[in-house]
Amino acid sequence: MIERTDTTALAGHGAQGPTPNPAGGGHGQLDVMGALFVFMLATFIGVMVIQRVSRLLHTPLMSLTNAISAIAVVGAIIVSAGKEAPTLITALGLVAIVCSTTNIVSGFFITDRMLKMFKKREVGGGVK
Amino acid sequence: MTAETLVQFLYLVSTALFILSLRWMSDPETARKGVFSGVAAMLLAVAGTLAGVAATGGTHYWWILGAFALGSAIGYPLALVPLTAVPQRTALSHAFGGLAAGLVGTAKYFLYYGQGNVAALSPFIVTALVAEILLGFLTFTGSLLAAGKLQEVAWIPQRPVTYPLQNLINLSLFILALGLGVALVLNPLAPWGPLAFGLIILLSLAFGVLLIIPIGGADMPTVISILNAYAGLSAVAMGFVLNNKLLITAGALDGSSGLILSIIMCKAMNRSFTNVLFGAFGQAQQKAAGGEEKVYKSDTIESAAQVMEQANLVVIVPGYGMAVAQAQHKVRELYDLLKKRGITVKFAIHPVAGRMPGHMNVLLAEAEIPYDDLVEMDAINGDMPQADVALIIGANDVVNPAARTDKTSPIYGMPIIDADKAKTVYAIKRSKNPGFAGIDNELYFLDKTFMLFGDAKAVVGELARKLAGEGGMH
Numbered sequence: 001m002i003e004r005t006d007t008t009a010l011a012g013h014g015a016q017g018p019t020p021n022p023a024g025g026g027h028g029q030l031d032v033m034g035a036l037f038v039f040m041l042a043t044f045i046g047v048m049v050i051q052r053v054s055r056l057l058h059t060p061l062m063s064l065t066n067a068i069s070a071i072a073v074v075g076a077i078i079v080s081a082g083k084e085a086p087t088l089i090t091a092l093g094l095v096a097i098v099c100s101t102t103n104i105v106s107g108f109f110i111t112d113r114m115l116k117m118f119k120k121r122e123v124g125g126g127v128k
Numbered sequence: 129m130t131a132e133t134l135v136q137f138l139y140l141v142s143t144a145l146f147i148l149s150l151r152w153m154s155d156p157e158t159a160r161k162g163v164f165s166g167v168a169a170m171l172l173a174v175a176g177t178l179a180g181v182a183a184t185g186g187t188h189y190w191w192i193l194g195a196f197a198l199g200s201a202i203g204y205p206l207a208l209v210p211l212t213a214v215p216q217r218t219a220l221s222h223a224f225g226g227l228a229a230g231l232v233g234t235a236k237y238f239l240y241y242g243q244g245n246v247a248a249l250s251p252f253i254v255t256a257l258v259a260e261i262l263l264g265f266l267t268f269t270g271s272l273l274a275a276g277k278l279q280e281v282a283w284i285p286q287r288p289v290t291y292p293l294q295n296l297i298n299l300s301l302f303i304l305a306l307g308l309g310v311a312l313v314l315n316p317l318a319p320w321g322p323l324a325f326g327l328i329i330l331l332s333l334a335f336g337v338l339l340i341i342p343i344g345g346a347d348m349p350t351v352i353s354i355l356n357a358y359a360g361l362s363a364v365a366m367g368f369v370l371n372n373k374l375l376i377t378a379g380a381l382d383g384s385s386g387l388i389l390s391i392i393m394c395k396a397m398n399r400s401f402t403n404v405l406f407g408a409f410g411q412a413q414q415k416a417a418g419g420e421e422k423v424y425k426s427d428t429i430e431s432a433a434q435v436m437e438q439a440n441l442v443v444i445v446p447g448y449g450m451a452v453a454q455a456q457h458k459v460r461e462l463y464d465l466l467k468k469r470g471i472t473v474k475f476a477i478h479p480v481a482g483r484m485p486g487h488m489n490v491l492l493a494e495a496e497i498p499y500d501d502l503v504e505m506d507a508i509n510g511d512m513p514q515a516d517v518a519l520i521i522g523a524n525d526v527v528n529p530a531a532r533t534d535k536t537s538p539i540y541g542m543p544i545i546d547a548d549k550a551k552t553v554y555a556i557k558r559s560k561n562p563g564f565a566g567i568d569n570e571l572y573f574l575d576k577t578f579m580l581f582g583d584a585k586a587v588v589g590e591l592a593r594k595l596a597g598e599g600g601m602h
Binding site for chain 2: 074078
């Protein structure tokens with residue numbers, strides 16, 4: 001037990017050189033089990049929520065989740081903003097920001113564009 | 129409140145908004161709220177990250193701003209593509225998502241490696257890094273190829289490409305990549321580390337191509353869903369590497385969405401994941417050729433219009449052919465004219481009709497057909513015997529009764545729309561060639577079936593004209 005806590009703490013202090021980034025999460029300390037718990041719970045929530053999505057909307061759903069998975073932008077920003085990083089690494093991060101932003105912008109816009117088109121039959125619109 | 133608490137709080141709110149965003153997609157009435165909630169979540173996430181980076185002395189802000197601007201400039205036109213091009217746009221987005229994850233993973237590894245950061249390169253983190261680049265880069269090339277196939281780019285083969293020992297070659301490459309990954313987990317700072325890492329990248333890129341090249345158009349809905357799941361999982365892996373719970377959650381939401389869509393698509397084709405990915409659908413068809421010549425009965429558009437006029441219930445079965453011909457607006461005209469005569473018109477939507485999940489619904493919604501009249505396969509099949517006319521517009525395999533009866537057919541067991549139970553069947557077809565899968569469709573040879581050969585848009589337009597013209601005379 002104690003041994004395990006020690007190694008996790010070590011992993012956290014491993015970031016001694018570069019300051020631990022709060023956006024990187026936690027206390028700059030790697031909490032493996034915590035991360036796995038979050039993953040497990042989020043997957044269950046995801047499965048339950050998605051199962052209720054109307055089949056009519058599967059195409060917009062996919063473009064919406066496209067935009068959501070562009071959350072990778074968070075990682076890309078953290079990489080790009082690193083001070084000690086060599087230029088090449090910053091460049092990789094910046095390209096990743098461009099890719100993710102493309103998905104965010106096009107994903108949300110096209111989802112909304114498609115959803116606007118889904119209309120219910122008008123009540124009393126000549127159709128019985 | 130420290131900067132760190134603020135960042136984590138913003139991430140917490142952002143996570144909740146992402147979950148709500150998907151929750152609101154359950155109903156077309158609330159779905160647009162879902163988009164706003166998603167946008168808000170994303171803005172909070174970006175704001176939180178920038179705040180966190182600022183608090184620890186980040187840099188390159190102008191460059192980051194420039195990257196945002198460039199991404200928006202590329203993204204906005206991509207949101208304006210015609211709706212028939214939505215499948216390839218989606219595949220392209222998966223490619224961008226995969227690339228972003230792959231690049232961040234690569235950057236992180238080389239950063240830690242350069243620092244000689246033993247603690248940061250713990251077995252868990254290196255495992256996550258390998259998973260991230262493997263999934264990221266294979267999603268990148270796989271999705272690019274899928275997008276190319278969907279866009280019908282000239283030099284990309286449309287038909288499934290198969291070669292001897294395909295699965296064996298794929299499997300060995302995959303095992304090789306895994307082996308390198310394990311070696312890297314055990315010795316992350318070895319002098320050959322970067323070389324092994326680079327090799328994994330190359331193998332993942334190659335693997336993406338090899339995985340998609342044997343897949344044909346009819347399997348695209350499943351493949352796009354699987355790639356969607358991979359893109360999400362690569363974000364999860366990135367979350368593990370960066371110890372960032374927001375990334376893990378949002379990635380898991382995307383991953384589970386892709387997973388569920390893949391399962392729905394596979395069920396709708398009565399096939400398994402492995403069968404879609406490694407089954408090479410193209411191989412099964414050789415036997416179809418060389419059967420005895422059967423004869424189609426074709427009919428004039430005029431008499432088709434007359435039959436429809438007499439009907440009480442017309443069920444329209446759209447397929448990829450409607451999308452290719454951009455016929456949805458003409459279909460809407462036909463729908464209006466039939467409705468005006470008091471005829472009930474329903475659309476029977478097969479889950480895998482088209483090239484991505486929900487493809488037909490979006491096209492028909494674009495043509496302003498009320499979504500109450502778009503009926504899922506399971507809901508409409510009970511009504512098919514009451515249908516006076518089933519009008520098939522560019523659909524083929526999804527109405528092929530061989531799926532029910534012919535055990536030797538490659539589509540045997542796939543649930544279909546029971547168009548053959550309608551009293552009369554009209555099928556609009558571009559040419560006399562068999563459909564995508566190269567399988568003869570028994571439906572076309574039934575006594576009650578009449579073929580209307582021609583471009584879907586032209587034929588439906590002509591049908592509508594006939595119906596409108598006769599209405600004027602009465």
